[in-house]
Amino acid sequence: MMNNSFFVIFILAHLIGDFVLQTDKIAKEKASSIKGVFVHSLIVILVQMLFLSVFGIKGIISGLISGSIHFFIDSIKLYISKNIFLKNKQTLYFLFDQAIHIAIILFLTLTFGKELGENYKEHIGYLKYAVSIITLTYASTVASKILIFDLDLVPKDKGFFMKDERILDAIVAILIWIIIGFIKWKLLIIALILVLFSLYLALGKKLYKYYNKVYFIKYIVYLIVSLILKF
Template sequence: MIIMFLIFVLAHCLSDFIIQTDSIIKKKQDNSNRVFNEGIFIHIIHHFIIGVMLLVLFGNIKINLVFALIIICFVHYFIDLLKIKYDEKMIEYTKNDESWRKNIFYFLLEKRTILFLLDQTVHILTIYMVLKFFNYVFSINEIASLVIDFYQDAITISLTTKITSVAILLILLTWGSSYLIAEFFKDIKKELNMNPEITASIEDHQQGENLSLIESQINALHRNITVERTWEFSASENEKRSIKIQFQNFNEADNNSVGKYIGIFERILIAIFVFLGAYQGLVLLGGFKTLTRFKQFEDKSFAEYYLIGTLFSMLIGVTIGEIIKKIVMN
């Protein structure tokens, strides 16, 4: 009975983390004040189509399962509607209202990472509750007992269950964790008070009239950059003087998709190293990653930001890699 739950979770992961594009997310945000949200509607249509395709693929297409999928998609719509409408408002409200700081939920509600995990938990619980209503899943106690037996090698899981489980874990390892890490970075960036900082070194102060203009242009780029310019001029007939200006902006994270794909490949490699038991590869991978950011470690805030993010990404990669290894070797 666990396979049906895994199929529905796989459909959710595919629609939420892979099929959902940036344009769909933008449509969600643009229609956040409407009951009919075009972006969310497109998203749940994708969810329904993927769910039906998986049921057909696994040979489990039945009327009651299709009806269960419709209910799950319907609830999914309103969960996303509430999230897109209230998550930013909730964060701002708890931040600005001093009375909330004494509330036990303040720490949780102001964190985007927690809100993301809460949203995904509600989706998974919805799938479980709907399937439980149709008697397609075990009780919580039975599932807990199965998990314990699995880790004690007391049961053997089927090939279909292995394939479905590994597919879900691979999605979480790559695209799913990218969403989570993006939210996590927003939280730690706020905790570290990482505002863009510009530093400059001038070897001749007499030539610094255009410093503020250059600084504002560099700052407007909002990227991790180092810019260095050197000029040489004649102070007299027999003397030449030079001026060098260097600007650095290391605190601001790169706002492009390259970092996301690097993170995905990084976690894939971590999981492969863990699966093969080649843990020394993690050290090599960390070394290569550090070399690409070596100059930026001059900024203490960036170094802290980089270290926390790297450790979090490695924790995800190692954890999922170990679970995949356990499932495949069962």
């Protein structure tokens, strides 16, 4: 039987190390040099070891193994990043990359975490909320913008996110998640989802002047992620 506490805390540590603590500077260095990959991976290792230390030496070892593999994966990514066959396929690579990380975390949970006690079992609901919020505000906003770039819908000579764009998208993504996860009446859910999209579209066009399809695609991404997190 899987240790749910171990798995959720592991995922939370991964999200914090891989997204929350990855600044724009680190992201740029990671995409251009092995030094950047090392710094990013070291942060991931330390965060995972720290969070999993509540499970003792097996937790610390799991964090070290996962973080070390993270370095190996990102090093390969750096090596092939300029490959012409990867042009406009960064979304697929992003999803594949995260799938590998999660698979490794699952494997380590089923091996190292299997016989450990269910620490923080009574707090598992709050930990899942933390995972959901970070996934929505960081992972999904990054994934949606990568997809937009892959589809050539926004100029690539500008920054990854425009001013306050990520904040707006994070708020919208969380609101979608709240609507889907905490409201029981289906008609009300549909109505609120449509109203929220209208507001998002109007505000987004005023601030950033993207094509309408940009907001639609990003909104669909946040909707899909929210539905996945609901289960």
